[in-house]
Amino acid sequence: RLAMEAAATLFALLTIAILVRHAMHGGVIDTGAATLAEQAIYTLIAIGAGAILVAIDMRSPSLVLRYGSLAAGVVSVAFIVIQHFGALNPLFTDESTGRIPVFNLLFLAYLLPALAAGGLALYARDKRPKWYAAMLALMAALLAFVYATLSVRRLFKGEFIGLWSGLDQLETYTYSALWLIIGVALLTAGVWLKSQVLRVASAALISVAVLKVFLFDMSELEGVLRALSFIGLGAVLIGIGLFYQRLLTRAARGT
Structure with missing residues (x-):
């Protein structure tokens, strides 16, 4: 029974992947490497499969569904790290990000997976091991960070954002401001969701911005x-200090 469940799950995912490949390559499934858009769809499928397997497992517990959901999450993270952040990143490939301002390649490849990974992290929080939810939450934060950073790059450079096209002063300043804003947002989300992963990610990002x-x-x-740049940095650090002081005061009153 377990073998049949595993085979059925695997073949269902392979069928969906082949259909995507077929659609993206005009009916031919062996025409070279995947593009970032195609890879983004595979990643979303993997994250979605993880969520579906968790939901089914909660109704009808099964080792196949349990470990299958974990495997789907790990595979999606591997896709993100290797392909989205590395091999297919338009910052390195100089692939066109599209002419549409918002609903472009960056939206598909970074923002949608960030929302999907974050949603799965929240859904699986009390249903799967802590490392699983933490891993997905971290990936969601990193994807959101990369999306925002590359969107700024696109704002200054247009649809082609290759790294070799250089930086100007205003773009350089914008990154510093953006990273500090994202760091504060992650800190707020981490406190609200009681997520240590997001708080650590916030501290790491703010440290990078300071450096x-x-x-x-x-x-x-x-x-x-x-x-x-220095005024903004000082204001953010003072604000974070006051924020933590307020949290500590509340904690002291609670005890």
Whole structure:
């Protein structure tokens, strides 16, 4: 019975993947490597499969469904790290991100998987091991970060955002401001959801932004932009300090 369940699940996913491949390549399934758009669909399928298997397992418990859902989550994370962040990243390939401002390749390849991974992390929070939900939450945060960063890049460079096209001062400053904003957003989400992973991700991102301001912005930016970079950094750090002080005060009152 377990073998039949495993085979049925595997063949269902393979069938969906083949249909996607068929549609993306005009009816031919062996015409070269996958594009980022195609890979994004595979990633969304893997995340969706993980969610479906968790839901079915909650109604009809099965080892195949349990471990299958874990495997689907791990595979989706592998896709994201290797393909989305690495091999197929338009920052490295200079692939066109599309001419449409919002609903473009970045939306499909980064924002949608971020929402899907975050949703699965929340759904599986009390249904699967802690490492599983933490892994998906971290991937969701990283995908959102990359989406926002590449969207800024696209705003300045247009549909082709290859790394070799350089940086200008305003773009450099925008990254610092954006990363600090995302760091604060992750901190807020981490406190609200009581997620240590998001709080750690927030601390890591803010630390990276601080290092960027001191090691890069100080030498690359001039005049008003340099001043704004340091003022913004100081304001965010003061705000975070006050935020944590308030949390500690509440905790002390609660005890």
